[in-house]
Amino acid sequence: MLQNDPPMVLQKQGRIANPLHSQVNLHTDITFFQNEIIQFLLSIALFLVLANFLLLGYFIRPTEDILVFHYNVYFGVDLQGAWWQLYLLPSAGLFFFLIHSLLAYFFYEKQERIATYILLFFSNILSLGLIIAVAGVVFINY
Numbered sequence: 001m002l003q004n005d006p007p008m009v010l011q012k013q014g015r016i017a018n019p020l021h022s023q024v025n026l027h028t029d030i031t032f033f034q035n036e037i038i039q040f041l042l043s044i045a046l047f048l049v050l051a052n053f054l055l056l057g058y059f060i061r062p063t064e065d066i067l068v069f070h071y072n073v074y075f076g077v078d079l080q081g082a083w084w085q086l087y088l089l090p091s092a093g094l095f096f097f098l099i100h101s102l103l104a105y106f107f108y109e110k111q112e113r114i115a116t117y118i119l120l121f122f123s124n125i126l127s128l129g130l131i132i133a134v135a136g137v138v139f140i141n142y
Contacts, residue, residue, distance in 0.1 A: 032104075032105050032108045032109070035108075037117060038104070038108070038116065038117075038120060041117070041120035041121060041123070041124060042101065042120060044124050045097050045100075045101075045120065045123045045124045045127055046097070048093075048124065048127035048128060048130075048131055049090065049093050049094050049097050049127055051131060052089070052090035052093055052127070052130055052131055052134050053087075053090045053094075055131070055134050055135065055138060056086055056087060056089075056090060056134055056138070059138045059141075059142050060083055060086055060138065060141065061083070062083055062084075063083050065083075066080045066081065066082070067080065067081060067082070067083055067086065067137075067141050068080055068137075068140045068141055069081055069085070069086070069137060070137075071140050086134075086137060089130060089133060089134055089137070090130065090134065092130070093126065093127050093130040096123065096126055097123055097126075097127065100119045100120060100122070100123035100126075101120070101123070103119055104116040104119045104120050104123075107119065
């Protein structure tokens with residue numbers, strides 16, 4: 001049938017009777033990496049992950065000394081280790097960034113835009129929390 005069919009004819013054919021339906025494109029042809037919101041969220045998350053590595057790389061040098069990983073007001077130093085173990089924190093951040101990005105891509109392909117944005121947003125929140133943790137460890141040991 002033609003686009004100008006009256007709504008009654010469209011209902012009989014089992015098609016949606018909304019005359020605006022043919023004019024509204026519900027599924028955009030924008031790919032995952034072309035989406036501006038996703039570009040923004042991915043770039044911030046990547047910046048935060050790189051900032052974690054650079055912060056540790058600048059302030060923590062290879063040494064034979066034991067470094068303090070956690071300090072508690074009540075108990076004092078309760079977690080210590082070698083210098084290279086500090087890099088497990090930003091490595092975990094990179095791992096979660098990659099997992100969140102892959103899941104976000106999967107959800108984007110399934111037309112679940114909100115789930116994609118939420119995953120990438122909380123990837124940024126996680127990376128921000130890791131920067132705070134790394135800054136605390138650097139402050140204790142520097």
